[in-house]
Structures are given as structure tokens and as C-alpha cells.
Amino acid sequence: xxxxxxxxxxxxPAKLPPTFTGEELDASGKSLSDALRISFVILKIIMIVLxxxxxxxxxxxxxxxxxxxxxxxxxxxxxxxxRMLGPGPHWVFPYPIDEIIKIPVERMVNLPINSFWYYQTKxxxxxxxxxxxxxxxxxxxxxxxxxxxxxxEKQKDTIADSDGSDYNIVHCKWQIAYKxxxxxxxxxxxxxxxxxxxxAYFDVITQTVNPLLGNLFEExxxxxxxxxxxxxxxxxxxxxxxxxxxxxxxxxDRIESGxxxxxxxxxxxxxxxxxxxxFAASIKASQSSQKAISEARTYxxxxxxxxxxxxxxxxFAALHDKDMGEEEKELLWSQVAGKAEExxxxxxxxxxxxxxxxxxxxxxxxxxxxxxxxxxxxxxxxIYQDAMEYIFNNVDEKFVIQSTNGKIWVLLNRDAAxxxxxxxxxxxxxx
Numbered sequence: 001x002x003x004x005x006x007x008x009x010x011x012x013p014a015k016l017p018p019t020f021t022g023e024e025l026d027a028s029g030k031s032l033s034d035a036l037r038i039s040f041v042i043l044k045i046i047m048i049v050l051x052x053x054x055x056x057x058x059x060x061x062x063x064x065x066x067x068x069x070x071x072x073x074x075x076x077x078x079x080x081x082x083r084m085l086g087p088g089p090h091w092v093f094p095y096p097i098d099e100i101i102k103i104p105v106e107r108m109v110n111l112p113i114n115s116f117w118y119y120q121t122k123x124x125x126x127x128x129x130x131x132x133x134x135x136x137x138x139x140x141x142x143x144x145x146x147x148x149x150x151x152x153e154k155q156k157d158t159i160a161d162s163d164g165s166d167y168n169i170v171h172c173k174w175q176i177a178y179k180x181x182x183x184x185x186x187x188x189x190x191x192x193x194x195x196x197x198x199x200a201y202f203d204v205i206t207q208t209v210n211p212l213l214g215n216l217f218e219e220x221x222x223x224x225x226x227x228x229x230x231x232x233x234x235x236x237x238x239x240x241x242x243x244x245x246x247x248x249x250x251x252x253d254r255i256e257s258g259x260x261x262x263x264x265x266x267x268x269x270x271x272x273x274x275x276x277x278x279f280a281a282s283i284k285a286s287q288s289s290q291k292a293i294s295e296a297r298t299y300x301x302x303x304x305x306x307x308x309x310x311x312x313x314x315x316f317a318a319l320h321d322k323d324m325g326e327e328e329k330e331l332l333w334s335q336v337a338g339k340a341e342e343x344x345x346x347x348x349x350x351x352x353x354x355x356x357x358x359x360x361x362x363x364x365x366x367x368x369x370x371x372x373x374x375x376x377x378x379x380x381x382x383i384y385q386d387a388m389e390y391i392f393n394n395v396d397e398k399f400v401i402q403s404t405n406g407k408i409w410v411l412l413n414r415d416a417a418x419x420x421x422x423x424x425x426x427x428x429x430x431x
Contacts, residue, residue, distance in 0.1 A: 065106035185258030
């Protein structure tokens with residue numbers, strides 16, 4: 001026991017702490033109380049500042065070309081028009097209660113599509129090798145060369161029941177422009193990756209949406225181009241893009257993407273380089289044919305217009321229509337103009353003249369009839385003399401030939417003032 005007590009004594013402190021008086025305890029407690037009070041005041045100020053900063057972080061600004069959705073605990077907040085926030089400042093509960101998603105609805109994105117174009121080297125892309133477009137002997141490589149298929153001429157009228165004709169190949173470049181038309185549908189149905197720090201959400205949208213639109217657009221082009229021949233595809237710069245835009249918009253509406261196609265342009269289209277010379281010759285022949293046809297139609301139209309005026313074609317058809325009545329034909333004849341009208345006027349004038357001459361001759365013969373009945377020989381001789389006088393009065397030179405007792409006498413009555421006629425004038429008179 002004695003030994004254990006000695007060991008316990010060793011564990012005791014060598015010296016006991018000094019005792020404090022009541023005054024010293026009051027001074028230390030007061031200092032501690034002041035320090036705690038100041039600490040609580042500072043803590044309150046910090047908490048108020050943090051709360052104000054937290055609430056101030058809920059102020060968000062939506063750009064003039066944007067609309068915003070508010071997600072409250074991950075779900076779209078609001079009803080009706082309140083679901084969308086327009087341009088301007090807005091306050092929402094700070095994250096993680098609310099999250100604001102800004103979607104650019106007025107900004108258009110231009111997306112070039114070159115997947116249907118043939119492979120080009122760096123020199124060709126830089127424009128240094130443009131003269132080498134035609135490459136005879138080089139085959140088309142489906143792995144490197146992009147292309148699109150059009151139907152052949154033989155399938156033009158037999159699409160439902162193909163006759164086995166080959167399809168034709170064209171290379172084409174496209175340019176499409178699109179924008180987000182319905183932000184809520186776009187947010188719900190189109191996956192967009194989260195924007196990383198320093199990335200603009202618009203850039204993230206385009207990086208995510210462009211591949212989707214590219215694939216849908218390629219499907220639309222393939223579907224549309226088989227409805228056209230190669231000539232229609234090369235010549236059409238408006239009809240085919242509208243067809244492709246319609247198909248693409250239908251695909252986007254079917255998945256409720258909220259994306260609107262603003263425009264689709266066919267920036268370039270050509271036949272394969274391997275058949276460049278043949279296509280050039282074909283196009284030249286086609287252009288020459290169209291030019292000849294156009295010139296022939298123009299000549300025919302001008303000729304008909306000169307011949308009978310605007311009513312020429314209808315009159316021509318009426319003359320070959322056996323079922324058309326005479327009254328309708330006469331009505332068309334009354335509308336005739338041009339040379340036909342002139343000829344008709346001349347014919348009518350000639351007819352009037354002939355009728356008047358015949359009427360005058362008839363009246364003259366009616367007057368001579370009584371005298372002729374009395375002295376017919378004398379009347380005939382008088383008529384003959386009058387006719388000869390009329391004839392000789394209009395002749396410059398007169399040669400009278402008489403036959404007497406087998407001899408021929410020529411009586412000349414030549415005017416000395418008249419000059420001999422040239423061979424040309426004599427030939428003209430003979431005609």
C-alpha cells in the first residue's frame with residue numbers, strides 16, 4: 001500500500017495552479033462576452049450579405065434574340081404564356097431551386113451540306129486546279145466521292161413500274177438555314193449537351209443539332225432527287241430545293257423538334273467529272289435544239305401575226321374544223337388583220353370593180369341592142385373601131401401591117417421624139 005501511494009503521489013502535479021480572485025474572473029468573463037458578441041454581429045452581417053448575394057443571383061437577363069425557360073427542381077415552371085420569359089431582366093429563385101435555360105430563337109444557323117459532292121484535293125479546294133475537272137479514265141469512288149441518284153429518262157413516265165433502266169448520278173452542294181421556332185418543344189425533344197465553363201450555349205446547340213439536321217437533310221435529298229431526271233435536276237434551281245425543304249420540315253415536325261427550316265439552297269450541281277465531255281456535248285445539242293424550236297415558234301408566230309393578226313391561229317384551226325359552223329368562221333374572218341386583211345380588201349375592191357364594169361357593159365349593150373337589131377354589121381364595125389382606137393391611144397409606137405395581092409406593106413407612124421428602148425426595157429415588156 002505504501003508503495004502504491006508513492007506511485008500515486010508521483011502522478012500528482014508538482015505544483016497546484018494559483019487561485020483567482022473574484023475580480024479577475026469578472027474581467028475575463030467580460031472580455032469573452034464582448035468577443036462573442038462582436039463575433040455574432042459579424043456573423044449576422046456575413047449571413048445577411050450572403051442571403052442578399054444569394055437572392056441577387058436570381059436576377060437574370062434574357063437577350064433580345066432569346067427566350068428562356070425556368071426549371072424549378074428540374075421541371076418547367078409556369079402555365080401558358082408564363083412558361084416563356086421574353087427579352088429583358090427577370091428574377092427567379094437561385095440555383096438549385098430554379099434554373100434558367102436561354103434558347104436563341106431569332107438567330108439563324110447556316111449549315112453547308114457537301115456530302116453529295118465529289119472528292120477534291122487541297123489544290124482543287126484552293127482553286128489552283130480548276131482546269132482539271134474532267135478526268136477521263138478515272139472511276140468514281142463511292143467511298144470518297146459523294147453523289148446523288150436521279151431517275152433516268154425512260155423512268156420518267158413509269159415510276160410506279162420501273163422498266164429496269166439505269167439511274168443517273170449528279171454531284172450537288174446545299175446550304176440550309178434554320179432557327180429554333182418552339183423553345184419548349186426543342187428543350188423537351190432535342191438532346192443538347194450541357195455547356196461547359198466558358199462555352200456559349202448557342203455554340204453547344206449548333207454542335208449538337210447540326211449532325212441531326214445533316215442526317216435528316218441527306219435523307220430528304222435522297223428521297224426527293226429520285227423524282228427528277230438529271231436534266232431537271234441540273235436546270236432546276238428552285239423546284240427541287242422547295243421539295244427538299246418540305247420533306248425536311250415534315251421530318252422535324254414529326255419528332256416535334258421545335259426547329260423551323262428558313263431556307264434551302266442548291267448552291268451547285270453538276271454531272272460526274274468522268275463523263276464531262278459527253279454531258280457538255282449533250283447540253284450543247286439540247287441548247288441548240290431548244291434554240292431552233294424557239295426560233296421556229298417565234299417565226300411561226302410572227303408569220304401568223306403578219307398574215308392574219310392575233311386571230312390567225314384560231315382561224316387556221318377553224319378552217320380545218322369540219323364541225324364549226326359558217327357563222328363562227330365568218331366571225332373570225334371579220335377579225336382578220338395583217339396581210340390577209342389587205343388581200344381581202346383588195347379582193348373585195350376587185351370584186352366591186354368587176355361587178356361595176358360588168359353592169360356598165362350590160363347597160364351599154366342594152367342600149368345598143370335596138371340599133372344592133374336594125375343594123376348588126378354596122379354596130380359590130382363601130383364596136384371594133386372604138387376598141388382599136390382605145391388600144392392605139394395607149395401605144396407609143398404603131399406598126400401597121402397590111403397584105404395586098406400577096407405583098408406585105410408596113411406603115412410606120414414613129415414619133416421622132418421617142419428614144420429607142422434598151423434590151424432591159426424590152427425584156428421587161430415581154431414579161
